[in-house]
Amino acid sequence: MGKKETKEAIAESRAGRVTRVGSVAELLVELNADDVLAEAAADGRYPLPPEQREWVDAPAVGRELLVEDLQSAEAIHAYLAHAEAAGDVAYIEHAREIAAQAKIRYGIE
Structure with a gap:
């Protein structure tokens, strides 16, 4: 051709x-x-x-929050509240894991 x-x-x-x-x-x-x-x-x-x-x-990939986005107690609280409000068990579990990692990384009680 x-x-x-x-x-x-x-x-x-x-x-x-x-x-x-x-x-x-x-x-x-x-x-x-x-x-x-x-x-x-x-x-x-x-x-x-x-x-x-x-x-x-x-849901679109790449829009979820990362540990780096949760550097304060307020940010973690808001993230967990959003997950709880969504009512999706898998999302709530994921949010709790990310929040726990953020607390450890940034020394948040």
Whole structure:
């Protein structure tokens, strides 16, 4: 396959998928995964069956608090209160472990 054929193949594969947007805000709206998934589910063309879509419904990775974020008694208390309010047993257990590590690391009673 030559350079011309490669470019044509790439153009064909992108046909109907590439759109121009006027601003970053428009792009972000267009890329909003929740809207895309909701539309797909409403149209009956959701990409995965319910038993295989746990990854979609899972909380975002990288947003959880780290030991380094809990350097005061107030921060630890707020974190544990948030976990208790959520009512998720696994989250509460995880929060308690992180809080215990923070107390040890920063000498918090």
